[in-house]
Amino acid sequence: MTxxxxxxxxxxxxxxxxxxxxxxxALMKEIEKVSRGRVRMRAGTLxxxxxxxxxxxxxxxxxxxxxxxxxxxxxxxxxxxxGLLAEEAERLRATADEAVRRLSVNPSGADGVTA
Amino acid sequence: MSTPPRKQHWTIRLYPPAHRRQYGDEITGLIAQVRADExxxxxxxxxxxxxxxxxxxxxxxxxxxxxxxxxxxxxxxxIPVASVLSLTLLAVWAIPPLPWDGPRAYTPSAxxxxxxxxxxxxxxxxxxARIAAACALGSALLSLPxxxxxxxxxxxxxxxxxxIGLALAALLxxxxxxxxxxxxxxxxxxxxxxxxxxxxxxxxxxxTVFEAATGPYTSTEARADPxxxxxxxGPLVLAFPVAMAMARxxxxxxxxxxxxxxxxxxxxxLGLPVEFPYGSGGMVASMAFLTGTGxxxxxxxxxxxxxxxxxxxx
Numbered sequence: 001m002t003x004x005x006x007x008x009x010x011x012x013x014x015x016x017x018x019x020x021x022x023x024x025x026a027l028m029k030e031i032e033k034v035s036r037g038r039v040r041m042r043a044g045t046l047x048x049x050x051x052x053x054x055x056x057x058x059x060x061x062x063x064x065x066x067x068x069x070x071x072x073x074x075x076x077x078x079x080x081x082x083g084l085l086a087e088e089a090e091r092l093r094a095t096a097d098e099a100v101r102r103l104s105v106n107p108s109g110a111d112g113v114t115a
Numbered sequence: 116m117s118t119p120p121r122k123q124h125w126t127i128r129l130y131p132p133a134h135r136r137q138y139g140d141e142i143t144g145l146i147a148q149v150r151a152d153e154x155x156x157x158x159x160x161x162x163x164x165x166x167x168x169x170x171x172x173x174x175x176x177x178x179x180x181x182x183x184x185x186x187x188x189x190x191x192x193x194i195p196v197a198s199v200l201s202l203t204l205l206a207v208w209a210i211p212p213l214p215w216d217g218p219r220a221y222t223p224s225a226x227x228x229x230x231x232x233x234x235x236x237x238x239x240x241x242x243x244a245r246i247a248a249a250c251a252l253g254s255a256l257l258s259l260p261x262x263x264x265x266x267x268x269x270x271x272x273x274x275x276x277x278x279i280g281l282a283l284a285a286l287l288x289x290x291x292x293x294x295x296x297x298x299x300x301x302x303x304x305x306x307x308x309x310x311x312x313x314x315x316x317x318x319x320x321x322x323t324v325f326e327a328a329t330g331p332y333t334s335t336e337a338r339a340d341p342x343x344x345x346x347x348x349g350p351l352v353l354a355f356p357v358a359m360a361m362a363r364x365x366x367x368x369x370x371x372x373x374x375x376x377x378x379x380x381x382x383x384x385l386g387l388p389v390e391f392p393y394g395s396g397g398m399v400a401s402m403a404f405l406t407g408t409g410x411x412x413x414x415x416x417x418x419x420x421x422x423x424x425x426x427x428x429x
Contacts, residue, residue, distance in 0.1 A: 005301070009294040024141050025148045041294075043145050043161045044168025047138045049294040052179035068147075071140040 006088045012039055013049055014058065014077060014085040021062040021076035024050075050075060058084060126162045129169035171292065178292035181366035187295035188360040188367065190288055191302040192309065192353060194236050194244075196345075197251075197284035199314035201229035203321050203341045204277070210322060215337040220265065222258035222274050225251070225281055232288065233310060237303055241296035245289060252285035276392075277342065305356055312352045313345075320344045346395035350402035358406045362413035371414070375407030 006014070016022060016030035024046060031041045041049070053059040058081035062074040077085065124143040127135055142165060150158035168177070176183040208221035228251035235244035255278045262278070263271035291297070297306070320339045327337035361367035361374075380386045381400040391399055 005299050007295055007299060009296070024145045028145070042164030042168075043142050043149075044164040044166075044171070045293045047142060048168055048171070048178050048292065051134070051138070051177070052294070055179050068144065070144040072144060073141055 005091065006084070008039070009041060009045065009049055010053070011085075011088060012041070013046075013053065014081055014088075017059065017075060017077045018082070018085060021074045023072050023074045027075065053081070057081075124162070124165075126165045126169065129166060129173070131169075131172050134172055171290070174290070176290045176292065178295045181364060183290075183292045184295065184364055185366045185370070186287060186291045187297060188363060190291045191236075191297040191305045192356055192360060193284045193287050194233055194297075195306045195310035196313060196349065196353070197281055198229040198233035199310055199317055200277075200341065200345055201226035201281065202314065203317045203344075205230075206318060207321050207338075207341055213324070213336050213338060215327065215335055218269065220262055220269070220273050222262050222278060224261070225255045225258040225274075225278055228254060229281070232285075233306070236297065237306055237310075239298040239303065241293075241298050245293075248285045248288035252282055252289065255279075255282040255285060309352060309356060313348055316348050317341060317344050340393070343393040343395075346391070346393050347398065350395075350399055350406075354402045354406045354409070358409035358413060361406075361410035362417065368411055368414045371407040371410035373407075374403050375411070378404035378407060 012031045012034055013027065015034050016027050022030060024043070027050075028041055028043075028046055031039055031046075050059060054061070057078055059075050060078045062076035064071060064073050066072070122143075123135070123139045124146050126146075127139040127143055130139065146158055146161050146165070149161050171177050171183070172180075176186055178184065178187070204221060205223055205226045208223050208226075212219065228247050231247040232244050232251060235241070235247055259271065259275065259278050262274045297303075321341040321344060322338065324336050324338055326334045328334050358371070361371045378400045381389060381396060381403075386400075389396065
């Protein structure tokens with residue numbers, strides 16, 4: 001799908017949708033949780049990113065409902081979005097595995113000490 | 116279900132109509148929920164973010180818009196250039212002047228924030244880089260009147276172009292969509308390479324003293340002007356990464372076509388009266404031509420390759 005690694009906000013957003021469809025506020029909270037409190041995606045950024053991902057066909061609107069007199073959409077990953085996320089996860093896993101393997105070959109490297 | 120829809124939040128009204136129709140109710144609901152769950156302060160921050168996003172969409176710099184994506188690709192090129200120039204100007208300001216330099220005014224407060232922008236961007240701390248860029252923008256704008264106050268009209272004349280350039284660079288960093296930060300390894304590598312390739316000749320060349328002939332049998336100690344070095348090395352260092360960045364999108368290729376046309380205009384008889392600082396017109400025109408055509412060729416090759424790939428899969 002893409003030659004470039006996913007940028008962090010996109011990766012977090014797709015990850016937040018990976019297990020179950022979510023609406024805007026739930027997505028915002030889930031992104032905060034997935035990033036362990038490091039990233040708080042504000043409303044403008046969130047809907048900007050959702051708009052982009054909808055246009056790219058990576059996310060779809062799962063359902064629309066009226067909650068408290070307001071329209072609320074629930075978003076879900078499309079097949080392409082799930083595929084892209086799986087590819088990115090595999091790429092990150094391969095890099096992490098390689099880092100762990102190299103550190104285990106030279107444990108002192110973890111402390112920055114070389115013989 | 117039949118309840119009439121509630122009024123949208125006032126901040127939503129600033130969105131373009133299409134975006135307001137599509138997301139207005141949802142964003143209003145989200146702000147209300149943030150206020151209910153997290154209090155007034157959190158909701159004010161959300162409203163500020165919505166205002167900023169509305170402004171972004173109104174100016175065509177959203178992440179779903181071609182200009183927004185182009186800005187995200189240009190940021191890793193602009194940050195190292197503005198930063199190494201600022202660092203060099205800071206270094207030149209700090210060393211004692213030579214008689215060769217003549218009366219020269221500097222505006223160090225406008226340069227100070229840029230090395231911070233670069234360090235934060237290289238470290239992947241994009242929010243911190245944006246805060247530093249906002250400081251850089253503010254200090255560049257403040258330095259304009261300050262330069263004329265401290266060094267009269269000459270001071271402003273000497274610094275105007277540099278300060279406007281630095282302010283525009285800071286604006287570009289701030290206008291980059293926050294959900295497309297240039298924090299990926301590739302973007303950081305590009306920034307580091309440009310900073311090194313441009314920073315080394317700029318910094319070393321600007322502080323190195325050499326003997327310049329001033330007449331037969333006479334010479335004086337001299338130093339190269341940082342801006343002259345920037346106009347010489349900048350196009351050389353930037354040609355390849357700029358072409359690669361422009362080749363990635365249709366908006367970029369449109370810009371590449373404009374760049375090529377501009378280069379042709381500069382070398383045509385019509386463009387002869389256009390003066391470039393330090394007589395760098397020839398260099399700028401040839402590198403702009405190479406960059407523009409390189410980007411268009413690269414875009415066409417990529418597009419054809421993708422078409423062939425699709426045809427093979429289909």
